[in-house]
């Protein structure tokens with residue numbers, strides 16, 4: 023058992039909450055993990071990513087080597103393409119189709135989407151719509167976590183246990199909203215046909 | 217057995233706490249900020265450690281040194297360039313030596329994710345003749361920090377812990393050991409030890425140099441340095457985090473090279489000698505400067521065996537290591553991506569937040585620049601406002617080191633520049649902006665200093681700032697700035713014209729003026745509002 027993940031997005035989109043849930047679920051299973059993240063300057067609206075690797079055996083590098091990511095999970099479409107080199111042979115690209123436009127030269131959406139669609143194994147999710155359906159567009163990160171859940175090798179209950187833990191401080195309503203966001207993402211990925 | 221999920225930074229902090237520190241002293245700086253922040257959070261419950269941000273790294277270092285002289289264990293943490301600011305006490309603490317264990321935890325930033333340079337702190341440790349421990353993972357960060365305190369007290373020397381960004385900001389489960397009690401305060405002190413009058417210092421320096429062989433021996437015996445003899449053609453020396461990238465590749469190799477992992481400096485000389493004598497060629501993989509590589513090659517590089525590394529192009533000369541570079545160095549082959557696209561991706565650089573006060577200040581400053589006649593140059597400093605160098609603002613020119621805006625602005629005024637302007641944040645002003653202002657005030661230098669007071673140290677995540685609001689005005693008056701040329705503006709779109717006019721007038725004033733642009737960072741404002749809302753509920 024070994025998984026290499028890249029989590030990608032823009033500073034402030036909640037990549038680290040996704041990582042928190044997976045890290046703790048993995049630890050709960052008694053596995054090992056390494057999770058490299060970005061702090062500092064880039065968090066001001068720049069491109070951010072997290073390399074997350076877990077296994078029931080030892081893990082060496084904190085960084086995912088080229089061509090070995092099992093999953094690239096992107097909360098933003100342009101950001102997904104930045105890590106395409108990392109994808110392994112049967113690597114899964116799970117991408118939100120909701121753009122975050124804070125640069126003047128943001129490419130045409132059609133170009134981005136058609137490139138994502140060229141990837142043999144991918145899932146495209148309208149995370150904004152689903153997050154709103156769950157109760158808040160801020161839950162897009164958890165929608166995407168739900169969308170990827172089938173490929174993580176971790177039981178759903180365990181992921182949900184740590185979603186609860188991640189949002190507990192903010193009250194029961196927020197916890198429930200995020201659980202719903204997770205379910206909606208999972209179901210949407212299930213239905214997605216390439 | 218307790219396992220905690222910790223960043224490399226936090227593992228160092230926790231190691232220090234469990235080694236029984238009585239104080240943590242720091243000034244924020246990526247990637248080292250989270251070291252102090254962990255102690256601060258831990259201490260909210262425990263309340264047994266002194267943990268308050270210091271004005272700058274030199275102050276932090278000296279506070280930690282003072283605590284150590286009193287027999288207690290202390291931690292000081294900072295980013296790599298912070299040690300440039302604290303270089304004076306650092307160099308000299310190696311000569312005085314320490315009482316209670318003193319560890320300096322440094323965050324180096326190879327690849328310059330958030331820094332002006334990628335200086336390698338191992339070189340600094342060698343310069344000062346002190347130990348440098350370089351963990352390869354989070355568990356070692358914890359274990360080596362605890363060992364660092366023991367070693368510091370055993371050798372009566374400070375120990376430098378070197379982390380790199382990738383480890384500082386990477387999480388893993390860390391197994392914790394039993395915590396130690398804090399030391400008792402010394403009541404009987406031999407002060408001569410800690411007084412560097414030349415007559416004392418000459419003797420102490422000689423003693424320090426005589427300790428070096430023992431320090432090498434320590435490294436040879438230290439279990440964190442590991443020599444494994446395999447195939448005898450290639451021997452690889454790997455240091456710190458490079459060990460992980462090496463092992464990632466090593467496990468896939470059919471012919472396993474011999475290797476030496478180094479995690480403590482001064483180097484384990486006997487182990488290096490043994491590897492050197494055993495293999496035909498040596499490759500060195502180290503994060504940062506080619507320090508080991510330079511040492512092994514020597515100036516003339518005419519030893520009997522080839523030394524491969526950054527100088528020979530096996531590893532790129534600058535920038536951060538990764539498993540792919542190491543794969544190429546060891547196999548000669550390049551890893552090709554499996555999937556690729558034909559599309560050029562635009563970068564997404566960091567930018568000022570929507571509604572940031574600095575944006576309004578820069579718009580007004582750009583307008584004021586148009587209003588005066590003659591050459592205007594804007595010297596900036598380091599903080600969120602440095603992003604004003606980028607479009608659409610293009611408002612500032614230089615960015616060198618903390619506090620440099622004011623001194624460089626004065627130098628430019630002394631050179632005859634008509635309208636010299638300095639732009640500096642409130643936290644940076646407290647860090648090292650006050651000292652250069654005293655001279656400018658006494659000389660009555662014709663220049664304009666803008667202090668962008670957003671009430672916080674925003675760039676590094678919103679830490680407490682010592683020089684903001686009312687106390688800031690008092691400080692300025694105390695430094696000798698004329699009260700009528702200390703102007704306070706509120707950088708908001710509605711005040712644009714008025715603010716630009718004030719800037720123009722002060723630029724035209726033939727003397728020193730200071731304009732404080734006073735409005736809170738929107739990020740910290742958001743945080744404090746949501747905290748208030750929660751408290752009200």
Ligand SMILES: Cc1ncc(C[n+]2csc(CCOP(=O)(O)OP(=O)(O)O)c2C)c(N)n1
Nearest residue numbers: 244245598599600641642643644673674675
């Ligand atoms: C010697 C040194 N210490 C620390 C840093 C890291 N650092 C960069 S900017 C900054 C603080 C900026 O705060 P402030 O001046 O108030 O500006 P703001 O970011 O709030 O706009 C810090 C701590 C550094 N670059 N150099």
Ligand code: SF4
Nearest residue numbers: 569572600674737738
């Ligand atoms: S964090 Fe604060 S100071 Fe920095 S860019 Fe954002 S609003 Fe401006």
